[in-house]
Amino acid sequence: MRSKSRLVAVATVALSITAALVGCSSNDSNGASASKDFTFWSFTGINAKADVQAYEKAHPGVHIKLTEVGSSTDTAQALTTALAGGKVPDLVLIQGADLPKFVENPDNFVDLNTLGAKKIKSDYAPAIWSQSVASGGQVLGVPTDVGGMALSYRKDLFAAAGLPTDPAAVSALMPTWQDYLKVGKEYTEKTGKPFLDNAETSIFYQMIGQGSQQFYNNKTRKLDYDNATIKTAFNTSVEAVEDGLSANLTSFSTGWSAGLQKGAFATIATPSWMLGSIKSNAPDTSGDWAIAKIPGSSGNWGGSYLAIPKRAAHVQAAWDYIKNSQSPTSQLNHFLDSGSLPTTVANYTNEKLLAKTDSFFSGAQIGKIFTESVAGLKPFYVGPDSAQIGTDFQNAIINLENKKVSADQAWSSALSSIKQDVAK
Amino acid sequence: MTVTTSSLARLPRPLGRIRESIPERFAPYAYVAPFFLLFAVFGLFPLAFTFVISLFEWNPIGTKTFVGFDNFSTLLTDPRFWNAAGNTLSIWVMSTVPQLIIALGLAHLLHAARLRFANFFRMSLLIPYITSVAATAIVFAQLFDTHYGLVNWVLTLIGGDPVNWLAGRLSSQFVIALMVIWRWVGYTTLLYLSGLQSIPREMYEAASVDGAGGWRQFTSITVPSLRPIIIFTVITSTIGGLQIFTEPLLVNPTPALTCGAARQCQTLTLYLYEQAFGDYKFGYGAAIGVALFVMVVAIAAINFALSTRLKGSH
Numbered sequence: 001m002r003s004k005s006r007l008v009a010v011a012t013v014a015l016s017i018t019a020a021l022v023g024c025s026s027n028d029s030n031g032a033s034a035s036k037d038f039t040f041w042s043f044t045g046i047n048a049k050a051d052v053q054a055y056e057k058a059h060p061g062v063h064i065k066l067t068e069v070g071s072s073t074d075t076a077q078a079l080t081t082a083l084a085g086g087k088v089p090d091l092v093l094i095q096g097a098d099l100p101k102f103v104e105n106p107d108n109f110v111d112l113n114t115l116g117a118k119k120i121k122s123d124y125a126p127a128i129w130s131q132s133v134a135s136g137g138q139v140l141g142v143p144t145d146v147g148g149m150a151l152s153y154r155k156d157l158f159a160a161a162g163l164p165t166d167p168a169a170v171s172a173l174m175p176t177w178q179d180y181l182k183v184g185k186e187y188t189e190k191t192g193k194p195f196l197d198n199a200e201t202s203i204f205y206q207m208i209g210q211g212s213q214q215f216y217n218n219k220t221r222k223l224d225y226d227n228a229t230i231k232t233a234f235n236t237s238v239e240a241v242e243d244g245l246s247a248n249l250t251s252f253s254t255g256w257s258a259g260l261q262k263g264a265f266a267t268i269a270t271p272s273w274m275l276g277s278i279k280s281n282a283p284d285t286s287g288d289w290a291i292a293k294i295p296g297s298s299g300n301w302g303g304s305y306l307a308i309p310k311r312a313a314h315v316q317a318a319w320d321y322i323k324n325s326q327s328p329t330s331q332l333n334h335f336l337d338s339g340s341l342p343t344t345v346a347n348y349t350n351e352k353l354l355a356k357t358d359s360f361f362s363g364a365q366i367g368k369i370f371t372e373s374v375a376g377l378k379p380f381y382v383g384p385d386s387a388q389i390g391t392d393f394q395n396a397i398i399n400l401e402n403k404k405v406s407a408d409q410a411w412s413s414a415l416s417s418i419k420q421d422v423a424k
Numbered sequence: 425m426t427v428t429t430s431s432l433a434r435l436p437r438p439l440g441r442i443r444e445s446i447p448e449r450f451a452p453y454a455y456v457a458p459f460f461l462l463f464a465v466f467g468l469f470p471l472a473f474t475f476v477i478s479l480f481e482w483n484p485i486g487t488k489t490f491v492g493f494d495n496f497s498t499l500l501t502d503p504r505f506w507n508a509a510g511n512t513l514s515i516w517v518m519s520t521v522p523q524l525i526i527a528l529g530l531a532h533l534l535h536a537a538r539l540r541f542a543n544f545f546r547m548s549l550l551i552p553y554i555t556s557v558a559a560t561a562i563v564f565a566q567l568f569d570t571h572y573g574l575v576n577w578v579l580t581l582i583g584g585d586p587v588n589w590l591a592g593r594l595s596s597q598f599v600i601a602l603m604v605i606w607r608w609v610g611y612t613t614l615l616y617l618s619g620l621q622s623i624p625r626e627m628y629e630a631a632s633v634d635g636a637g638g639w640r641q642f643t644s645i646t647v648p649s650l651r652p653i654i655i656f657t658v659i660t661s662t663i664g665g666l667q668i669f670t671e672p673l674l675v676n677p678t679p680a681l682t683c684g685a686a687r688q689c690q691t692l693t694l695y696l697y698e699q700a701f702g703d704y705k706f707g708y709g710a711a712i713g714v715a716l717f718v719m720v721v722a723i724a725a726i727n728f729a730l731s732t733r734l735k736g737s738h
Contacts, residue, residue, distance in 0.1 A: 080704065081484070083484070083485045084484035104486070105486040108485050248570075253569075255569045255572055258569070259571065259572075398685035399685050399686050404591065420502075421703075
């Protein structure tokens with residue numbers, strides 16, 4: 001009898017282990033049970049908790065189970081894994097750069113048109129809205145914010161080089177990228193110091209976002225990256241590097257943040273969300289900075305979308321959240337609180353928004369400058385390989401900055417990398 | 425009598441005995457089953473399934489098409505794969521060889537009888553090992569920063585030119601190898617030290633009497649006695665070295681997945697990750713994984729052959 005009871009014990013242990021294994025993939029760990037409740041995956045560092053709490057307060061009885069997964073890339077990767085065969089959230093935030101791969105596989109998401117997206121479509125800037133529309137017309141996400149562009153510059157360094165320091169004068173000094181290069185050369189000759197942080201993001205990435213077409217043909221949606229717009233952007237970047245205008249500090253690297261503190265460069269192309277990075281990386285430079293219009297006058301870098309995965313359990317609750325939190329009024333309040341730029345066009349003429357200034361940047365009119373840059377955006381098709389192609393071009397410029405490739409070879413080395421990437 | 429009857433009745437009948445021995449026979453298997461269950465679920469199944477995925481063009485959230493061995497033939501002609509394989513091998517050599525030699529030397533020093541605070545030194549060796557890899561990588565990236573790093577500052581102070589450490593192929597791999605050495609050298613030292621402490625003192629005394637000097641004692645007594653431990657550390661550091669991932673991912677932050685714009689320090693695991701999770705090419709990523717598996721098995725087999733030969737010669 002003794003051995004029998006031992007067998008029972010062993011069997012129990014084995015069973016409970018199996019149960020534990022199965023438990024890993026079971027669905028009952030879902031915190032959202034009532035129909036008004038839902039789960040929400042967002043990024044760290046954007047204070048999503050505040051938005052969620054504000055919504056819960058305004059809508060009694062709704063409980064949102066928020067998970068701050070990680071960086072925007074981490075969140076997209078976690079979402080991919082979940083979509084491939086795991087527990088999906090009811091609502092998820094996706095960054096613009098990660099969006100095309102999801103748009104390419106629209107069956108993984110609820111088509112928001114079925115929930116009434118058509119009714120709210122006209123509220124949003126068409127160029128931004130169109131990025132989340134699949135080739136079959138399905139709407140995958142609603143844009144929460146946009147990375148409008150401006151040019152941050154160091155007033156003190158400009159003054160030392162004999163350049164104007166007033167934002168209006170600086171904006172008038174360099175309306176185009178050719179003017180920007182001209183001023184940069186003047187600055188570098190006079191001071192012996194670089195003019196910008198790096199050419200790949202402060203010039204190339206901005207210029208390719210200002211055209212009406214990028215790496216794909218808008219109509220045929222076929223690859224077309226070897227074109228005049230891209231080549232001009234690339235050559236302008238190469239020229240800047242060749243003339244020593246670039247400090248060769250990759251954005252967000254250790255050297256970049258040290259360079260910000262030490263005034264190693266005088267200008268950065270700045271999306272609205274980067275203002276926070278400058279403040280936190282170089283708090284001592286408060287008042288030294290000012291903000292002018294970006295050369296070429298328009299731009300968008302970053303910006304995110306809210307989407308609902310197909311297998312979500314609480315679709316309606318998630319949609320209610322999107323509708324409420326991304327309405328023109330909510331987006332305006334959100335901008336006034338946090339500075340993230342709305343995607344709703346009505347706000348671009350709102351007085352409160354246009355009056356918003358930032359004291360760190362010498363009282364720059366951030367509301368006005370950033371919204372103007374978004375108003376000039378032209379919609380262009382972003383395809384599944386767009387992000388990779390952009391990276392390949394930028395890598396070629398970094399290699400040039402690191403002297404790993406010559407100026408003549410930079411373009412052809414970028415093309416051969418791209419060919420490898422799009423072939424596979 | 426009553427006592428006898430009742431105890432007799434309790435005696436198991438022959439038939440019942442056979443019936444009970446079946447659970448007896450299977451109980452040991454049940455005891456070891458948890459390991460095999462866990463291994464099957466978390467070890468064997470992923471291994472086999474990786475091979476299955478490698479035969480597909482597999483988009484995790486899209487279509488999955490069977491392509492046979494296409495991924496493998498692409499792999500053979502993919503310069504980026506060979507670049508990653510070369511980087512992995514060179515980082516492995518740069519990190520393993522110095523690490524084992526330094527560890528052996530350190531162990532020898534720590535073993536010296538007259539060392540003061542011996543326990544303090546022994547324990548402090550483990551501090552790099554318990555430091556998070558991510559923290560290590562971030563600190564090293566700052567130390568070796570081109571413009572504001574401590575290393576370049578010292579270099580210019582003594583009259584040298586600053587080096588763009590993370591941009592160069594060999595220099596970036598050197599930084600990664602240095603990180604690996606820094607992290608693992610203490611652990612290996614302690615293994616060697618425990619080996620040293622098991623060598624009887626009499627052997628050294630006898631050698632001294634015979635007139636053997638320090639170096640002769642080291643090569644003729646210390647190294648042969650440590651042979652099993654040396655073989656163990658070579659095998660474990662090989663397996664670890666071929667799978668190096670976190671250090672190259674974090675040391676060169678942009679673009680992280682390629683460890684630099686020229687893929688100068690991208691290792692095989694990082695390339696696998698870039699393809700599978702950056703580009704959603706799970707099939708191709710799995711093929712890289714299978715190739716890495718084959719490489720590790722091949723190198724482990726060579727190790728095994730060498731070590732059995734070493735044992736034979738002992």
